[in-house]
Amino acid sequence: MIARTASRLACFCLLAAASCAAPRPRVQEVREPSAVTCRAAERSVDGGEGALEASASSVVLIVADLENGATRYGAGVVIDAAGSVITSWHLLPGARSVWAMLYRPGRPSYTPMEGGLGRFLAENRAALLEADPLRGDPTLDIALLHVHADTSGIPKLTIARDPPRIGDRVFALGHPNESVWSLTAGVISSVRGGLIQHDAAIGTGSSGGPLLDARGRIVGINTSKLFEPAEGIGFARPVALVDRFSGDTR
Helix, strand or coil: CHHHHHHHCCCCEECCCCCCCCCCCCCCCCCEECCCCCCHHHCCCCCCCCHHHHHHHHEEEEEEEECCCCEEEEEEEECCCCCEEEECHHHCCCEEEEEEECCCCCCEECCHHHCHHHHHHHHHHHHCEEEEEEEEECCCCEEEEEECCCCCCCCCCCECCCCCCCCCEEEEEECHHHCCCEEEEEEEEEEECCEEEECCCCCCCCCCCEEEECCCCEEEEEEEEECCCCCCEEEEEEHHHHHHHHCCCC
């Protein structure tokens, strides 16, 4: 099954191809909060000021400890009160254990020059929660996890029912290149079949994170990007496919 998936995605460089190394040597102490902050007054995601920042509460960090000793990481979206999380299927093959970390505003994070994700995980291992894969679709590159946590207090993102259109402004939320809970902006370049092409910056760690519209609604789930011959070409699965896979998430 994994081999078949690899052939289907041969034209892409999967975002989870790189693994997270062990913590790097400590450098000058720099303690910055995660890139996206979420104040209590901004927990509504139905539009208006603060909708995009509030979206961070619904996004988790996924960490997969692999059989070969490496670590793979990405993002996921909380979709209900029972700990159900949508993520990318390609994060899971070869994993001996899967973990999720919920968003906490103000938690210090680090650039790769300051220790990156290795340092972040070393300091926050106690915040990782067990996650069990429930089902997955390697063709869609979508998986459903159950996280062992009460997620009833986490605001759920609204599903965008309008079809995505070329030129629409979109935002990718995830953990690109070890920058946890980062928000990047772009526009939809094309919509073809089961893929949305966009130019919001994504990278390793963005897989499984939401692609949002300007109102903070989910348009798709980021899955892959092209590195050659051109940068700035990312792909997301339309939320309609994810919605059918996981059931109605409203």
